Amino acid sequence: MPARVVTLQIDGRDVTARDDQMLIEVARESDIRIPKLCYVSGLSSYGGCRMCLVEVEGTSKLLAACTTAVTEGMQVRTVTPRLTEYRRMILEMLFAERNHVCSVCVSNGHCDMQWLAQHLGIDHIRFPYVYPNLPVDASHDRFVLDQNRCILCTRCVRVCQEIEGAHTWDVMGRGAQSLVITDLAQPWGESESCTSCGKCVQVCPTGALSEKGRSVAEMSKRREFLPYLTMMRGETGNE
Amino acid sequence: MLAEELKNIAVHEREAKAAVGACVNVCGAAGCQSLQSDALAKALVEAAAAQGYGPESCVVRKVGCLGLCGAGPLVSVEPAGIIYQRVQPSDAPDIVNALQGPPVKRINLDSKLPFFARQQRIVLENSGRIDPERLEDYIAADGYLALTTVLSEMTPSDVIAEIEKSGLRGRGGAGYPTGLKWGTVAKAIGSPKMVVCNADEGDPGAFMDRAVLESDPHRVLEGMAIAAYAVGASEGYIYVRAEYPLAVARLKTAIRLAERQELLGNGICGTQFNFRIAIRLGAGAFVCGEETALMASIEGKRGTPRPRPPYPAESGLWGHPTLINNVETFANIAPIIRRGGAWFAGIGTERSKGTKVFALAGRITNTGLIEVPMGITLRDIVFEIGGGVPEGRHLKAVQTGGPSGGCIPESFLDTPVDYETLTKLGSIMGSGGMIVMDETSSMVDVARYFMEFCMTESCGKCIPCRAGTAQMYNLLGRFVDRTATRADLAQLEQLCDLVRNTSLCGLGQSAPNPVSSTLRYFRPEYEATFATEGGE
Numbered sequence: 195m196p197a198r199v200v201t202l203q204i205d206g207r208d209v210t211a212r213d214d215q216m217l218i219e220v221a222r223e224s225d226i227r228i229p230k231l232c233y234v235s236g237l238s239s240y241g242g243c244r245m246c247l248v249e250v251e252g253t254s255k256l257l258a259a260c261t262t263a264v265t266e267g268m269q270v271r272t273v274t275p276r277l278t279e280y281r282r283m284i285l286e287m288l289f290a291e292r293n294h295v296c297s298v299c300v301s302n303g304h305c306d307m308q309w310l311a312q313h314l315g316i317d318h319i320r321f322p323y324v325y326p327n328l329p330v331d332a333s334h335d336r337f338v339l340d341q342n343r344c345i346l347c348t349r350c351v352r353v354c355q356e357i358e359g360a361h362t363w364d365v366m367g368r369g370a371q372s373l374v375i376t377d378l379a380q381p382w383g384e385s386e387s388c389t390s391c392g393k394c395v396q397v398c399p400t401g402a403l404s405e406k407g408r409s410v411a412e413m414s415k416r417r418e419f420l421p422y423l424t425m426m427r428g429e430t431g432n433e
Numbered sequence: 434m435l436a437e438e439l440k441n442i443a444v445h446e447r448e449a450k451a452a453v454g455a456c457v458n459v460c461g462a463a464g465c466q467s468l469q470s471d472a473l474a475k476a477l478v479e480a481a482a483a484q485g486y487g488p489e490s491c492v493v494r495k496v497g498c499l500g501l502c503g504a505g506p507l508v509s510v511e512p513a514g515i516i517y518q519r520v521q522p523s524d525a526p527d528i529v530n531a532l533q534g535p536p537v538k539r540i541n542l543d544s545k546l547p548f549f550a551r552q553q554r555i556v557l558e559n560s561g562r563i564d565p566e567r568l569e570d571y572i573a574a575d576g577y578l579a580l581t582t583v584l585s586e587m588t589p590s591d592v593i594a595e596i597e598k599s600g601l602r603g604r605g606g607a608g609y610p611t612g613l614k615w616g617t618v619a620k621a622i623g624s625p626k627m628v629v630c631n632a633d634e635g636d637p638g639a640f641m642d643r644a645v646l647e648s649d650p651h652r653v654l655e656g657m658a659i660a661a662y663a664v665g666a667s668e669g670y671i672y673v674r675a676e677y678p679l680a681v682a683r684l685k686t687a688i689r690l691a692e693r694q695e696l697l698g699n700g701i702c703g704t705q706f707n708f709r710i711a712i713r714l715g716a717g718a719f720v721c722g723e724e725t726a727l728m729a730s731i732e733g734k735r736g737t738p739r740p741r742p743p744y745p746a747e748s749g750l751w752g753h754p755t756l757i758n759n760v761e762t763f764a765n766i767a768p769i770i771r772r773g774g775a776w777f778a779g780i781g782t783e784r785s786k787g788t789k790v791f792a793l794a795g796r797i798t799n800t801g802l803i804e805v806p807m808g809i810t811l812r813d814i815v816f817e818i819g820g821g822v823p824e825g826r827h828l829k830a831v832q833t834g835g836p837s838g839g840c841i842p843e844s845f846l847d848t849p850v851d852y853e854t855l856t857k858l859g860s861i862m863g864s865g866g867m868i869v870m871d872e873t874s875s876m877v878d879v880a881r882y883f884m885e886f887c888m889t890e891s892c893g894k895c896i897p898c899r900a901g902t903a904q905m906y907n908l909l910g911r912f913v914d915r916t917a918t919r920a921d922l923a924q925l926e927q928l929c930d931l932v933r934n935t936s937l938c939g940l941g942q943s944a945p946n947p948v949s950s951t952l953r954y955f956r957p958e959y960e961a962t963f964a965t966e967g968g969e
């Protein structure tokens with residue numbers, strides 16, 4: 195079925211969209227930036243971080259803007275006191291979950307999570323820190339994986355599978371014990387499937403994946419390739 | 434197999450059974466089997482032979498669950514209607530000896546007990562009465578009659594209309610109307626369509642689905658085949674816990690036997706209808722019972738949920754329209770077709786029809802499996818059927834719905850058991866776990882136990898469930914350790930609200946229920962644990 199064109203309202207603004215588009219994308223086109231961590235334009239939606247939850251008229255459920263397709267006449271609110279409070283709490287729990295110490299992080303100043311925390315006005319964490327003892331894998335020639343900074347957004351997993359086609363990355367374990375792994379939990383440097391393309395590093399929202407030789411605050415990420423590659427492949431990623 | 438042949442087998446089987454003098458049934462379901470009911474069956478066979486009984490005068494059969502699991506191993510004698518409890522192999526000679534006289538007193542269990550008399554069996558109608566490994570036994574109990582009726586006399590929309598009329602709702606927990614779900618899959622565009630049976634039963638303390646699969650596996654296959662005909666599916670999967678080896682073995686046997694008789698497979702009952710069923714073993718995680726995670730697992734992927742919509746009915750297994758129902762839901766189908774939707778709708782309450790199987794556990798005299806009409810009160814279940822709380826203790830609360838449910842206090846015991854009422858009380862019907870607690874149970878401990886379960890079973894995909902259950906578990910630990918403050922209590926409630934409203938799937942959305950329901954009814958118990966008076 196060919197996509198239809200629909201009109202809807204986001205934060206009181208009338209916008210038009212194709213009905214196969216996700217809300218987050220449509221909002222972005224109108225320069226309405228819905229907070230997000232796991233979503234990245236050009237990759238399939240995951241729906242894990244819950245940052246992009248929005249309120250939609252007619253349902254009491256909060257809907258993730260990255261996995262909700264627009265419909266005709268939809269009325270969406272992306273910023274409400276309730277949403278802001280939920281986003282803050284979720285983000286605070288994320289900071290407490292692993293060892294996110296910005297001041298000594300390679301991604302300080304270039305981190306999506308840090309940016310979002312500032313944007314939401316978080317100045318302290320109300321939950322006790324868990325301080326897990328997690329490994330760092332520096333076995334790869336050019337890249338480092340620091341599990342302490344990982345927020346399990348699976349951007350690396352998706353870019354590796356969907357764009358590079360290598361599927362080196364995946365997730366193992368369950369709950370808070372989940373870890374991103376290369377191949378079957380082998381050291382990254384020994385991975386046979388990794389092409390060392392570095393796309394995972396570029397899409398990683400935090401300092402979990404970085405290039406070797408970067409010092410504190412030096413790791414800024416380049417993501418321009420993503421929409422370009424997706425366009426060249428002629429897919430939207432959201433099948 | 435054709436309807437005529439089916440009837441012949443049924444008649445033949447019933448005659449053969451009537452001709453036998455006595456039938457000694459030994460429970461061969463997992464509970465009694467773990468108490469060596471195999472050795473018991475052997476001893477009974479030997480005792481019968483030793484006392485001169487031949488196959489025409491006494492048969493010893495292994496049957497499915499007899500219900501009162503706490504008093505196993507159980508044996509029943511037909512046609513006398515005698516039930517024996519805690520039977521040891523050494524009791525075998527006496528049991529055989531008593532076939533022609535009064536029952537053996539020391540192990541006799543009164544079959545008129547409310548535990549048996551107050552139950553109403555639809556799903557478990559054959560449980561404990563037929564040998565689950567013999568297809569003929571099931572056929573003699575009108576098995577596959579519904580399937581042949583459906584294939585020869587009803588259109589798919591007739592079938593769906595009948596299920597709708599029955600008012601049957603899903604027994605997997607959420608209580609979604611089954612007829613409506615079938616109608617949606619039937620209308621969905623795409624082929625082939627799939628039918629999936631959810632047998633991943635993961636609630637702690639729940640074993641309803643296991644009992645059905647071990648006691649009467651053909652009933653589930655028949656229900657699935659009828660569903661497949663109704664929605665236009667040709668492929669089926671049963672996703673069953675790997676921790677249920679006996680259920681898996683009996684399902685495999687049942688599928689093989691049904692296929693051999695053309696009750697499954699190609700050209701079922703001589704018609705054009707094809708339906709194959711394959712078994713998939715669960716990946717060992719509670720969350721794999723969630724329908725989208727379950728389907729991912731069948732596809733060979735990591736069992737994590739995905740957002741809905743699209744619902745499985747529209748895009749399920751490998752993108753095909755998929756009907757997914759629970760074991761008990763499918764087990765209700767054949768009787769509904771045989772006896773009519775109106776009959777089924779006559780049982781239960783306004784919005785909850787039929788019966789529900791519960792697994793009774795905890796501080797209760799009769800632990801085991803029961804099937805009761807919807808609308809029965811909790812009090813009747815606990816005190817009549819369950820025999821009350823042992824050791825002269827008092828009932829404090831009844832937990833239903835497992836880690837997604839809540840605790841209902843003594844003061845609400847007279848409320849009828851149906852979907853809406855339990856939800857209103859802050860619990861849920863759930864899949865059928867029912868744990869009775871007396872005054873020695875700490876509600877904070879209970880809440881922490883279930884939170885620990887949710888924390889370790891969270892798949893980790895969404896942050897509120899992954900990190901929120903861990904934070905709540907830690908907070909509850911402070912109440913257990915008596916170091917909590919009023920601020921902790923406030924944060925606990927905030928987290929309940931957050932995790933409920935922002936989690937991706939039902940696991941996280943319902944994980945706060947044990948906490949919020951105990952807070953609702955037993956708040957002073959939390960406050961009593963404050964480190965200082967007033968908790969400041």
Ligand SMILES: Cc1cc2nc3c(=O)[nH]c(=O)nc-3n(C[C@H](O)[C@H](O)[C@H](O)COP(=O)(O)O)c2cc1C
Pocket residue numbers: 602603604605606607608609631632633634635636719720721722723724725757758759760762864938939940
């Ligand atoms: C965490 C979680 C675990 C679940 N586990 C089961 C289960 O073990 N068995 C089951 O039948 N349904 C389970 N469900 C419900 C299923 O997602 C689904 O609703 C059900 O299989 C539908 O069947 P029904 O309509 O016949 O109830 C679970 C749901 C959640 C959120």
